[in-house]
Amino acid sequence: MLQVPSYIDRSGIVGLPIQYKWKSHLHMTLADKAPKNIQTVIQSISCNATFSLSLGIGEWLIWRLHGISNRVVATNCYVEALWASSVDDRYLKVQIPPQPKDQSDPATGPLYGIEAKLFRAATNASLNHPERAKATAGVVSIVRYTLPDTTAFDDWLKTTLARFGHAFPYDNDIPKGVIVPRKWLDPGVPLDVTAIPELLDRQLHDMDYEQNPFLASPTELKAAGFQGEPYRYPS
Amino acid sequence: MTLRTPSYVPSRIFEEPSIRYAWDDWDVSPFYLSIDEELMAEWANLAEPAICGLTIAISEWVFFRQRRFESDPTPMQCLEAAWCANIDRRYSEGLEVSREKWLGPVRGPLRVAMNLLHSTLYEAYGGADKPVEGPSLMSNLTEHVCGITDEFREWRTQCIARLQEYYVAPPPLTDLFDEQLARIVVPREVFDLQRSFHPDEAPLLVDQFLRGIDFRSNPFLLTPEAMLQEGFEGIPYRLNSTRSK
Numbered sequence A: 001m002l003q004v005p006s007y008i009d010r011s012g013i014v015g016l017p018i019q020y021k022w023k024s025h026l027h028m029t030l031a032d033k034a035p036k037n038i039q040t041v042i043q044s045i046s047c048n049a050t051f052s053l054s055l056g057i058g059e060w061l062i063w064r065l066h067g068i069s070n071r072v073v074a075t076n077c078y079v080e081a082l083w084a085s086s087v088d089d090r091y092l093k094v095q096i097p098p099q100p101k102d103q104s105d106p107a108t109g110p111l112y113g114i115e116a117k118l119f120r121a122a123t124n125a126s127l128n129h130p131e132r133a134k135a136t137a138g139v140v141s142i143v144r145y146t147l148p149d150t151t152a153f154d155d156w157l158k159t160t161l162a163r164f165g166h167a168f169p170y171d172n173d174i175p176k177g178v179i180v181p182r183k184w185l186d187p188g189v190p191l192d193v194t195a196i197p198e199l200l201d202r203q204l205h206d207m208d209y210e211q212n213p214f215l216a217s218p219t220e221l222k223a224a225g226f227q228g229e230p231y232r233y234p235s
Numbered sequence B: 001m002t003l004r005t006p007s008y009v010p011s012r013i014f015e016e017p018s019i020r021y022a023w024d025d026w027d028v029s030p031f032y033l034s035i036d037e038e039l040m041a042e043w044a045n046l047a048e049p050a051i052c053g054l055t056i057a058i059s060e061w062v063f064f065r066q067r068r069f070e071s072d073p074t075p076m077q078c079l080e081a082a083w084c085a086n087i088d089r090r091y092s093e094g095l096e097v098s099r100e101k102w103l104g105p106v107r108g109p110l111r112v113a114m115n116l117l118h119s120t121l122y123e124a125y126g127g128a129d130k131p132v133e134g135p136s137l138m139s140n141l142t143e144h145v146c147g148i149t150d151e152f153r154e155w156r157t158q159c160i161a162r163l164q165e166y167y168v169a170p171p172p173l174t175d176l177f178d179e180q181l182a183r184i185v186v187p188r189e190v191f192d193l194q195r196s197f198h199p200d201e202a203p204l205l206v207d208q209f210l211r212g213i214d215f216r217s218n219p220f221l222l223t224p225e226a227m228l229q230e231g232f233e234g235i236p237y238r239l240n241s242t243r244s245k
Helices: A006-011 A026-032 A036-043 A047-064 A071-085 A108-127 A132-146 A151-167 A193-205 A218-223 B048-066 B074-087 B104-123 B133-146 B150-166 B199-211 B224-229
Strands: none
Touching: A006 A047, A006 A151, A026 A108, A026 A132, A036 A132, A036 A151, A047 A071, A047 A108, A047 A132, A047 A151, A071 A108, A071 A193, A108 A132, A132 A151, B048 B074, B048 B104, B048 B133, B048 B150, B074 B104, B074 B199, B104 B133, B133 B150
């Protein structure tokens, strides 16, 4: 299970009462309104940085609804598995969680919506899809809609986009760039590329595949052709 | 129809009594489909409504050039709807016309112009990229249909200079949520170089333009009822007060 990052905890949004209205499939309408300027900035950062940025953005919704809906636990596990897949996509055992029966519920609906849109954003980033930036910017729209006050999120996003734009610029020759650890979503953590192996190792090692139905077990990973030691980096 | 003949299209262009250019409906690409990267760089830093406005203004040379030969109101309706769509895309569902109904040396270029307006205003909309090819492609078509003239290029150069003065896109990081971008409106009057212009008057000019639109006589435009049903906030065919700040 992912633990709440300190910068989100400090923002005061964790578990705040719901103040928005929701209807079935609203996440699609919101994602369609992806801000153009965010897309422009995201286009200028590497695919791997976009991948991690998407998950970092999506986490604000998980923590915002923390303790409000039972589905939060499943969404948390799913996003943890997506983090693992940023290192190797074979870690992700289930592509996307099953749809809830009632997508109009104001907690379940956005959580399912963010799962679906994070899968799209992560896939688009992995494939360097032409709509890579739009998919990630769409996640921003969903998150902002659910926050009672977007100030802390907006500040974090602006800082993180500026940091990532500087540290992980898009390069046509190496569009993927380095894998960006979850820890680097924290604006207080310096972006030191020599720390990548240690940060990714800790990120994977902290994951408990036995408690997370979206993570592949070492046996399943071996069967899928995974070489080396699962849940370690480098493997 | 509410659009007056623009002062910047020389009268000899729209009074030209004959067609003097080659046209082949089955291979139109040589008449407009080349990209001038150097030229595009002149407006690449502008806000999207300015790039779209420049494309529409250039298209007026084609539309008014052909008016003498074509009584079908569709092109002028399309032009009017394009100006509306540059204020808010929800005024229209699109500006495209089918090839089958728009063939020949008069209707063919009109079709290409209408479809270029559609692609400039609608196909890139919502994505990360600005439709920077729009003014370039429309310029090619205009120069093919109207002839390459110093007047056209000089007018375009001055338009770009005016747009550069007032309509440079805000840096994306300073306007992450498109709030500044959403307030940018580019009235048709910007392209009338005989007239002075200051961006402070843009909201009023755009509001006057919208108020004068007879949406019922233009099939490209949606009625206020239809727009409100689709979730349009504010009053259709008025410039929303939140945008006019």
